[in-house]
Amino acid sequence: xxxxxxxxxxxxxxxxxxxxxxxxxxxxxxxxxxxxxxxxxxxxxxxxxxxxxxxxxxxxxxxxxxxxxxxxxxxxxxxxxxxxxxxxxxxxxxxxxxxxxxxxxxxxxxxxxxxxxxxxxxxxxxxxxxxxxxxxxxxxxxxxxxxxxxxxxxxxxxxxxxxxxxxxxxxxxxxxxxxxxxxxxxxxxxxxxxxxxxxxxxxxxxx
Numbered sequence: 001x002x003x004x005x006x007x008x009x010x011x012x013x014x015x016x017x018x019x020x021x022x023x024x025x026x027x028x029x030x031x032x033x034x035x036x037x038x039x040x041x042x043x044x045x046x047x048x049x050x051x052x053x054x055x056x057x058x059x060x061x062x063x064x065x066x067x068x069x070x071x072x073x074x075x076x077x078x079x080x081x082x083x084x085x086x087x088x089x090x091x092x093x094x095x096x097x098x099x100x101x102x103x104x105x106x107x108x109x110x111x112x113x114x115x116x117x118x119x120x121x122x123x124x125x126x127x128x129x130x131x132x133x134x135x136x137x138x139x140x141x142x143x144x145x146x147x148x149x150x151x152x153x154x155x156x157x158x159x160x161x162x163x164x165x166x167x168x169x170x171x172x173x174x175x176x177x178x179x180x181x182x183x184x185x186x187x188x189x190x191x192x193x194x195x196x197x198x199x200x201x202x203x204x205x206x207x
Contacts, residue, residue, distance in 0.1 A: 004164050007146055007200055011176040014196060018175040020126055021182075022046065027102040027127035028094075029053055031109075032062070034119045035087055036077045048074055059100045062091035086114025104128045118154070125171040133161045133170045138181030145185060145203035148177075 021042030024030040029049065036045045052073055056062050062070070070084040077083065090112040094100055102123065103109055109120035121134035133139070135154040139161075143149045149160035165173050184191045190203075198204045 003200060004148055007148060007197060008165065008169065008173065008176075010197055010200075011173070011180065012169075015176040015179050018172070018179045020122075020175070021178075023049065024127075025053075027104075027123060028058060030127050031090075031102050031115070031119070031123050032087060034122045035090070035114050036074060036083055038083070039079060040077045044077055048077055059091040059094040062087060063095050083114070089113040090115065102127065104130070117158075121158075121174075125174065129171075131167050131170045133158055133165070133174050135161070136178065137187070138185075139174060139177045141187060142177045142181045142185045145190075145201060146197060147200075147202035 020030075022030065022033045022037060023046045024033050032053075033045050033049050036048065056065060065088065067084050067088050070088060071080050074080045074083060074087075093112055094102065098108075104124070106117070106120050106124060109115050109123060110117060118134045118136055121132040124130040125132040125134060135143075135158045140154050140157050143157060143161055144151060148164055149157045151157040151160055161173070162170065180197075184195045192198050192201070192204045195201065195204070
């Protein structure tokens with residue numbers, strides 16, 4: 001069994017102050033950027049949203065936008081037809097039901113098209129300051145390799161992380177695990193020889 005306290009202390013020391021890779025200046029921008037980020041990189045999303053948010057800074061303007069025009073603007077983010085459809089529907093719902101504002105509860109966020117639990121938790125944590133752990137591919141992989149969780153799916157991983165990590169560390173730990181996945185614990189060819197957690201990592205101990 002991993003020493004969870006030791007792992008968390010090391011992660012915090014190494015990634016202290018880690019923040020989201022997405023660039024955003026409002027809850028709305030974070031919501032749209034996170035919806036765009038599926039199956040692509042934060043860098044690619046940031047390149048698109050730098051121009052996109054200047055032209056369309058709120059839900060009203062996105063709702064009025066032709067879906068085909070939105071598709072062309074976000075094409076480089078992949079799955080652009082589905083993403084454009086969900087973003088447009090979501091923005092229209094924000095206008096009609098929430099006065100153009102992003103709601104601040106998990107259930108309300110998950111009621112929006114294309115917004116799953118991970119995206120909702122990202123918004124709650126980073127835009128509203130709510131303690132949450134959003135389990136993306138990095139968090140799922142790294143936490144289960146380290147032994148912070150022992151789960152076969154993201155839902156159970158989230159439950160175990162919420163149990164094993166102090167609540168006041170949830171949001172920060174989310175960022176630590178993401179950056180560790182990007183910097184060292186990649187899906188293929190993880191840099192175990194360079195990792196400051198190699199001696200306590202269950203995955204590394206198993207070879």
